[in-house]
Amino acid sequence: MMKMKNTKKSFRSLTETIHSLLGFKTETNSTWANTVCDIIKSLPSTADYENDYDDSAHARDRDHDHDHDDVIISKIHGELATLNREVGRLNAQRRRVLNEFLQLKGNIRVFCRIRPTINGEKFSHQRPVVPVDSSGILVHFAENKRKLYNFDMVLHPGSTQDEVFSEIEPVIKSALDGYNVCILAYGQTGTGKTFTMEGNPDSPGVVPRTIEALFKQAADSNHTYLFSFSMLEIYLGQLKDLLIPHARKATDPLPPCLSIQTDPNGGIVIDNLVSIQVSNFNHAISLYRLGSQLRSTASTNSNKVSSRSHCMIRMSMTCSDATERRKVTNKIWMVDLGGSERVLKTKAWGRRFEEGKAINLSLSALGDVINALQRKNSHIPYRNSKLTQVLKDSLGEDSKTLMLVHVSPKEADLCETVCSLNFALRLRSIHLGKTESNETRVTREKAMTDLQHEMQEIENNRYGFIKEIKKLNQKLDSLTKTSTYSNEKLDGLLSSTSSLKAPQDSADEITVTPQSSKIPRFMKPTICSTRKSGTGNQNLYKRDIRPARRKKLPLSRAESVSFPLKNMTESYSGSSISRASYLVGLNERHSEIDDIDLSSVNESEANYRVSLHENKRVISNPARLKKSKHKEHIKHMKQGKPADVKFAGEESRYENSSTTPSTIGTKSVTGVDDSSTECDMYCRVMPCDTVDDTCHLNDDDSEVEWAVISQLSTREARNLEACCELEDDLRAEFSSFDKVILQDLTNHSFQNHEHAETRGFSDILKDNIVIMCNSVLVALGFKSLGFDHDFFQALMI
Numbered sequence: 122m123m124k125m126k127n128t129k130k131s132f133r134s135l136t137e138t139i140h141s142l143l144g145f146k147t148e149t150n151s152t153w154a155n156t157v158c159d160i161i162k163s164l165p166s167t168a169d170y171e172n173d174y175d176d177s178a179h180a181r182d183r184d185h186d187h188d189h190d191d192v193i194i195s196k197i198h199g200e201l202a203t204l205n206r207e208v209g210r211l212n213a214q215r216r217r218v219l220n221e222f223l224q225l226k227g228n229i230r231v232f233c234r235i236r237p238t239i240n241g242e243k244f245s246h247q248r249p250v251v252p253v254d255s256s257g258i259l260v261h262f263a264e265n266k267r268k269l270y271n272f273d274m275v276l277h278p279g280s281t282q283d284e285v286f287s288e289i290e291p292v293i294k295s296a297l298d299g300y301n302v303c304i305l306a307y308g309q310t311g312t313g314k315t316f317t318m319e320g321n322p323d324s325p326g327v328v329p330r331t332i333e334a335l336f337k338q339a340a341d342s343n344h345t346y347l348f349s350f351s352m353l354e355i356y357l358g359q360l361k362d363l364l365i366p367h368a369r370k371a372t373d374p375l376p377p378c379l380s381i382q383t384d385p386n387g388g389i390v391i392d393n394l395v396s397i398q399v400s401n402f403n404h405a406i407s408l409y410r411l412g413s414q415l416r417s418t419a420s421t422n423s424n425k426v427s428s429r430s431h432c433m434i435r436m437s438m439t440c441s442d443a444t445e446r447r448k449v450t451n452k453i454w455m456v457d458l459g460g461s462e463r464v465l466k467t468k469a470w471g472r473r474f475e476e477g478k479a480i481n482l483s484l485s486a487l488g489d490v491i492n493a494l495q496r497k498n499s500h501i502p503y504r505n506s507k508l509t510q511v512l513k514d515s516l517g518e519d520s521k522t523l524m525l526v527h528v529s530p531k532e533a534d535l536c537e538t539v540c541s542l543n544f545a546l547r548l549r550s551i552h553l554g555k556t557e558s559n560e561t562r563v564t565r566e567k568a569m570t571d572l573q574h575e576m577q578e579i580e581n582n583r584y585g586f587i588k589e590i591k592k593l594n595q596k597l598d599s600l601t602k603t604s605t606y607s608n609e610k611l612d613g614l615l616s617s618t619s620s621l622k623a624p625q626d627s628a629d630e631i632t633v634t635p636q637s638s639k640i641p642r643f644m645k646p647t648i649c650s651t652r653k654s655g656t657g658n659q660n661l662y663k664r665d666i667r668p669a670r671r672k673k674l675p676l677s678r679a680e681s682v683s684f685p686l687k688n689m690t691e692s693y694s695g696s697s698i699s700r701a702s703y704l705v706g707l708n709e710r711h712s713e714i715d716d717i718d719l720s721s722v723n724e725s726e727a728n729y730r731v732s733l734h735e736n737k738r739v740i741s742n743p744a745r746l747k748k749s750k751h752k753e754h755i756k757h758m759k760q761g762k763p764a765d766v767k768f769a770g771e772e773s774r775y776e777n778s779s780t781t782p783s784t785i786g787t788k789s790v791t792g793v794d795d796s797s798t799e800c801d802m803y804c805r806v807m808p809c810d811t812v813d814d815t816c817h818l819n820d821d822d823s824e825v826e827w828a829v830i831s832q833l834s835t836r837e838a839r840n841l842e843a844c845c846e847l848e849d850d851l852r853a854e855f856s857s858f859d860k861v862i863l864q865d866l867t868n869h870s871f872q873n874h875e876h877a878e879t880r881g882f883s884d885i886l887k888d889n890i891v892i893m894c895n896s897v898l899v900a901l902g903f904k905s906l907g908f909d910h911d912f913f914q915a916l917m918i
C-alpha cells in the first residue's frame with residue numbers, strides 16, 4: 122500500500138515537474154513548449170491515477186482468484202488424466218474378455234434367421250419350421266417326423282434388424298481390436314439375405330449398422346483409425362469391382378482385371394480393387410449405395426429381384442497407435458451370398474442356369490473350407506473357388522466368422538430349408554456339437570458366464586469413471602469455458618458401453634418393434650433396392666425417385682478448363698485414368714472438405730484420380746466417350762483445329778502414373794464464352810489411351826484446386842440426360858455444396874468452329890448492312906471532294 126501511495130505521489134510530482142519545465146522554457150523554444158503542452162494534455166488527470174490505483178487493486182484480487190483457479194484447474198486436469206488412464210486400462214481389459222468370450226463361443230458361429238411370411242403367403246398345415254427356443258429350430262417333415270436343429274442363435278421370424286445386429290455387434294468390437302472378421306448371409310434364394318445385410322430405410326441391415334458402429338466405436342476409442350471401403354461381386358466365378366462402372370458394350374473399355382494375391386504376411390490382397398478412404402459414415406454409405414446399383418440382379422421364379430452373385434463389402438481399418446491390436450491393418454467382410462437354389466425347381470435355363478450353377482459351386486466350396494477349418498484339417502481347400510480365395514485370411518484361426526443362415530417358412534421350400542440347415546449344422550456341429558462332451562460343454566458354458574460377469578463389472582467401472590470424468594469436465598467448463606474431453610464424446614462412450622448378452626430365453630413370442638419414420642438421407646433406398654423391394658415393400662422404400670424425363674442441362678462453359686495431371690501424379694499413385702467426357706464443377710469453396718474427401722483413393726487400386734490443391738475442389742467422373750466423339754476429335758486434330766483431347770485405341774490405359782508425367786503437357790481450351798461461365802473451377806479427365814499420347818492442358822491450372830475423379834458416373838453416363846441423373850446423385854451426395862454442374866466437355870473443342878458455322882441469318886444480314894453503309898459513306902465522301910467514281914476505281918486498281 123505504501124509503495125502504491127508513493128507511486129501516486131511521483132505521478133503527481135511528474136505533472137508538477139512538467140508544468141514547471143513549461144514555465145522555464147516557454148520563452149526559449151515555442152515548438153518545444155507546444156510539444157510539451159501536448160504531452161501534458163495527453164497525460165491522465167489525478168483522478169485517473171486514483172482510478173488506476175483502484176483498478177490495479179482489483180486486478181490484484183482477480184489475479185489472486187486466477188491463481189486459485191489455476192490451481193484447481195491443474196488439479197482437475199491431473200484427475201482427468203488419471204481417470205482417462207483408468208478408462209484406457211478398462212478398455213484393454215474389455216478387449217481381452219471379449220476375445221476370450223468369442224473364442225469360447227467359437228470363432229465360427231452360425232445363426233439361423235427364419236424369414237417371416239410375406240406377400241400373403243398362407244400355410245395349409247402346421248408351420249414346417251418352428252423356433253423352439255433361442256438356439257433351436259424344430260422342422261416338421263411329416264405328421265410324426267420332426268427334427269431339432271441347434272445353432273448359436275435362432276432369430277425367429279419376428280426378430281427385428283436391431284435384434285439381429287445386437288448379436289453381431291461383439292464381432293465388430295473384435296474388428297476394431299485388429300481381428301479379421303467375416304459376416305456371411307447364406308440361404309436359399311428369396312429367404313431374406315439381402316434384407317438382413319442391406320435392409321431398407323426403415324430398418325437398415327447389417328452393412329449400414331456395422332459401418333456406423335465402426336465409426337462410432339472408433340471415435341469413442343482413444344485411437345485414430347483410418348477406414349477404407351471396397352465393394353465387389355463374384356459373378357459367374359469372376360471378380361467385379363462394384364465401384365467401377367461395368368463395360369456394357371463390346372466397344373467399352375474393360376475395367377481393370379481384379380486378381381487375388383497373397384502378401385508376404387499371408388494376407389489377401391486384391392490387385393486393382395478400388396479402395397476408398399472413408400472419413401465418416403455418410404461417405405461410406407454413399408459408396409455402398411453406388412456399389413449396390415451395379416450389382417447383378419435378375420428376376421427368377423423364386424425371387425422377383427434375385428442377387429445373381431456374391432456381393433462382398435470390405436471395410437479395412439488401420440490403426441498404428443494401438444500396440445495391443447492384433448494387426449495394424451485388418452478388415453471386416455460383409456458378404457451377401459448368392460441364393461442357393463435347386464436349378465430343377467427354379468426351372469432356370471441359359472444364363473440364369475449358369476449363374477445358379479456358379480453360385481451353388483462356390484457355396485459348396487465355402488462349406489468345404491469352413492468344414493475343413495472346423496476339423497482343423499491340414500489342408501484347407503481355399504483354391505476351389507474365388508469366394509474362398511478372397512476370404513482366405515478372414516475365415517481362418519485368427520479371425521471371427523459369423524454365418525447367418527436364412528430359411529424360408531414355406532412348406533414348399535422345405536427341401537431347400539433342410540439343405541440349408543444341414544449345411545449350417547455341418548459347419549457348427551464340428552467344433553461344438555458332436556466332438557464336445559457334456560463335461561466340456563458345462564465347463565465352457567461356466568467359463569462363458571464368468572466372462573460375462575467380468576465384462577459386466579468392467580463395464581460398470583468404466584461407466585463410473587466416465588461419469589466422474591463428465592462431472593470434472595463440467596467443473597472445468599465453468600472455470601475455463603473449455604473442456605479437454607467433451608461431454609458429447611463421453612455421452613457416446615456411455616451409450617457405447619455394452620455387455621456380453623446372455624442368449625435370449627424365449628423365442629416364441631413374435632414382436633415387431635415399430636421403427637422410426639424419420640430416416641437419415643443416406644438410408645434412402647438406392648435405385649436397385651427400390652427395385653428390389655418389389656410391390657410388397659413399396660411402402661418401405663420411399664425414395665424421391667428422379668422424374669422419368671428431365672430437361673437437358675444447359676452447357677456450362679469455362680473460361681479455362683484444365684486438369685493438372687502433373688500435380689495429380691505427385692499426390693496419387695493410381696494406375697489408370699478412364700476415358701472421360703463429362704465434367705462436374707463445384708462452385709462452392711466449402712470448408713467441409715472432409716465430408717467429400719475422396720482424396721485418399723487407395724494406392725494402386727484403380728480408376729480413381731485425386732489431385733489436391735489449395736482450397737478449391739472439383740469432382741469429376743470418368744465416363745466413356747462415344748466412339749463417334751472419338752472420331753470427331755481425331756478429325757479435328759488432323760485438320761489442325763483446336764482440340765483438347767487426343768484418343769487412341771480402345772483398350773489401353775495408363776498403367777502406371779509414374780510413366781506418364783513427361784507425356785502430359787498443357788494446353789488451353791480457352792476462347793469459350795466466359796460471360797456464361799458458371800463454374801469457377803473445373804476438372805476434366807484426359808481420355809488418353811496410350812502412354813505416347815500427349816494430353817494438353819492449360820498452363821494456368823490454378824483454377825483446379827481439388828480434383829477428384831470418382832466412379833460417381835453411373836454406367837449410363839454417356840449422354841447429357843444421364844448426366845442429369847448423375848447430377849441428382851451428386852446433389853444428394855454433396856448437398857452441402859451450392860451448385861453441382863455437369864459439363865459435357867466433348868463439345869468444348871468444337872465450340873469455336875460451331876460458333877462460326879452456325880451463325881444465324883440475322884447475324885449475316887447485320888454484317889451485310891454494315892458493309893453497305895460503309896460503302897455509301899465512302900462514296901459520298903469522294904463525291905463531295907469533287908472526284909467521280911472513275912477516280913475512285915482508278916485508286917482501287
Ligand SMILES: Nc1ncnc2c1ncn2[C@@H]1O[C@H](COP(=O)(O)OP(=O)(O)OP(=O)(O)O)[C@@H](O)[C@H]1O
Nearest residue numbers: 236237310311312313314315316424427428459460
Ligand atoms: N425379415 C424380413 N422381414 C420382412 N421382409 C423380409 C424379411 N426377409 C426377407 N424379406 C422380404 O423377402 C423378399 C426376398 O428377400 P431378399 O431379396 O432379401 O432375399 P434373398 O435371400 O437376398 O434372395 P436372393 O438370394 O434371390 O437375392 C424381399 O421382398 C424382402 O423384403
